[in-house]
Amino acid sequence: MSSAIAADDLDCQPTNCDHANVLPFPNPDYGLASAQVCADFNGGKPCSWVKGHDHLVGVAKTRGDFNVAWTVKPVIFTHQAFVDGKINERIMTLSQLMSLVTSGDAVIEPDLVTFNCTPSSARTYEIGTPTVIPFP
Numbered sequence: 001m002s003s004a005i006a007a008d009d010l011d012c013q014p015t016n017c018d019h020a021n022v023l024p025f026p027n028p029d030y031g032l033a034s035a036q037v038c039a040d041f042n043g044g045k046p047c048s049w050v051k052g053h054d055h056l057v058g059v060a061k062t063r064g065d066f067n068v069a070w071t072v073k074p075v076i077f078t079h080q081a082f083v084d085g086k087i088n089e090r091i092m093t094l095s096q097l098m099s100l101v102t103s104g105d106a107v108i109e110p111d112l113v114t115f116n117c118t119p120s121s122a123r124t125y126e127i128g129t130p131t132v133i134p135f136p
Contacts, residue, residue, distance in 0.1 A: 010052030023048040081105035
């Protein structure tokens with residue numbers, strides 16, 4: 001929550017995203033979420049707040065490795081990133097991400113989940129119904 005990046009600039013925020021609304025473990029640098037938030041979003045286990053997150057995806061036109069089965073690898077800022085201000089830099093590329101990992105400002109956690117991300121037509125997307133995500 002202390003990052004200088006505006007929440008509206010991030011792909012997902014707790015109010016518009018139905019996943020990863022809290023860090024799934026307590027981390028004092030991120031701040032500790034209330035018991036109710038954790039009960040709602042982390043199975044009642046201790047957790048920490050997140051302002052939001054971005055999705056970095058390898059797609060064919062960028063020589064990425066897009067396929068239908070997506071594996072999510074959470075990237076967590078370390079204490080060092082809070083101290084040296086790297087939490088205030090929006091990460092948009094794999095090279096930026098790997099630079100943070102190499103410098104000790106971030107760690108890539110084990111796979112979180114794999115899910116089906118079949119592309120759909122623009123028309124299917126347009127007629128979809130937006131979901132409102134309740135968040136305290």
